[in-house]
Amino acid sequence: MSLTSPRRYWLTGAGSGIGAALAEELLKTGAHLALSSRSPAPLKVLSQRYPGQVLVLAGDLTNSQTVREIGEQIADAWGSLDTVILNAGTCEHVDARQFDHSIVEHLVRTNLLASSYCAEAALPLLRAGTAPHLIGMASSVTYLPLPRKEAHGASRAGLRHLFESMRIELAPEGIEVTMVSPGPLNTQPTKPSDLSMPLSWPADKAARYILEKLRNRPLEITFPGMFMAALWPMSNLPDRMVLAIGKRMVRSSPPIKDRP
Numbered sequence: 001m002s003l004t005s006p007r008r009y010w011l012t013g014a015g016s017g018i019g020a021a022l023a024e025e026l027l028k029t030g031a032h033l034a035l036s037s038r039s040p041a042p043l044k045v046l047s048q049r050y051p052g053q054v055l056v057l058a059g060d061l062t063n064s065q066t067v068r069e070i071g072e073q074i075a076d077a078w079g080s081l082d083t084v085i086l087n088a089g090t091c092e093h094v095d096a097r098q099f100d101h102s103i104v105e106h107l108v109r110t111n112l113l114a115s116s117y118c119a120e121a122a123l124p125l126l127r128a129g130t131a132p133h134l135i136g137m138a139s140s141v142t143y144l145p146l147p148r149k150e151a152h153g154a155s156r157a158g159l160r161h162l163f164e165s166m167r168i169e170l171a172p173e174g175i176e177v178t179m180v181s182p183g184p185l186n187t188q189p190t191k192p193s194d195l196s197m198p199l200s201w202p203a204d205k206a207a208r209y210i211l212e213k214l215r216n217r218p219l220e221i222t223f224p225g226m227f228m229a230a231l232w233p234m235s236n237l238p239d240r241m242v243l244a245i246g247k248r249m250v251r252s253s254p255p256i257k258d259r260p
């Protein structure tokens with residue numbers, strides 16, 4: 001019998017993609033996982049495959065009351081958390097020529113506000129945990145303004161600022177904060193990809209990469225390397241040059257006009 005108790009995680013967005021692959025990898029190590037996504041079905045499958053290791057806590061994380069209840073269920077079951085991975089999120093593209101604020105609203109709610117609700121629920125549990133670690137999912141879109149990424153970039157940049165500021169205040173309490181910033185990966189090859197997702201990294205490769213890096217608790221995890229190597233120097237160029245590069249990336253088709 002192991003002398004140390006298994007590490008306890010809350011992992012959001014565990015229903016598909018990187019989150020599902022992270023869940024699988026962590027469960028294989030014997031960790032205990034509270035899993036969230038809107039759809040309970042994939043979480044239940046994991047709970048059946050790894051009996052006694054999984055708390056299924058499905059719900060829409062954009063609802064602050066739902067998140068509060070999920071936090072209460074974790075508190076009742078475990079009383080503490082050691083690691084929280086706030087991976088749930090989404091991406092949608094804006095066409096600035098036919099600007100639709102509802103896309104911004106949706107992404108800010110899903111990527112930024114939901115993560116802030118989760119942080120509020122998680123922090124008291126992390127304070128009671130062992131070597132606590134909070135992980136937020138940002139994106140490479142926060143390094144450079146890119147066409148069609150207005151809403152995704154805004155939501156992730158807000159999340160980055162939130163977590164990087166919290167990191168400073170949480171440090172004296174021993175709670176470490178890591179940001180994960182994937183590049184444009186097509187982690188679900190069965191779903192149709194678009195031009196903004198040229199790099200096919202299977203979700204399990206992305207998950208293994210993240211978990212390997214998390215061991216050292218870095219402030220930031222970026223990937224894939226080739227894409228980041230190109231992006232970093234671009235992010236330091238003067239604004240006019242960044243604009244010129246961005247313009248070349250705009251799709252050439254004209255905006256769709258309403259017919260008279």
Ligand SMILES: NC(=O)c1ccc[n+]([C@@H]2O[C@H](COP(=O)([O-])OP(=O)(O)OC[C@H]3O[C@@H](n4cnc5c(N)ncnc54)[C@H](OP(=O)(O)O)[C@@H]3O)[C@@H](O)[C@H]2O)c1
Nearest residue numbers: 013015016017018037038039060061088089090139184185
């Ligand atoms: N793949 C990339 O290139 C890339 C790049 C930058 C950032 N990211 C971010 O990295 C994370 C993982 O990426 P991925 O490719 O694995 O994404 P994914 O396959 O679309 O998975 C997203 C997960 O979040 C859950 N989710 C979405 N909205 C939710 C909500 N309102 N409440 C609760 N759960 C919700 C989804 O489950 P349900 O639908 O069942 O709720 C799903 O489990 C995401 O946050 C993504 O936006 C990805």
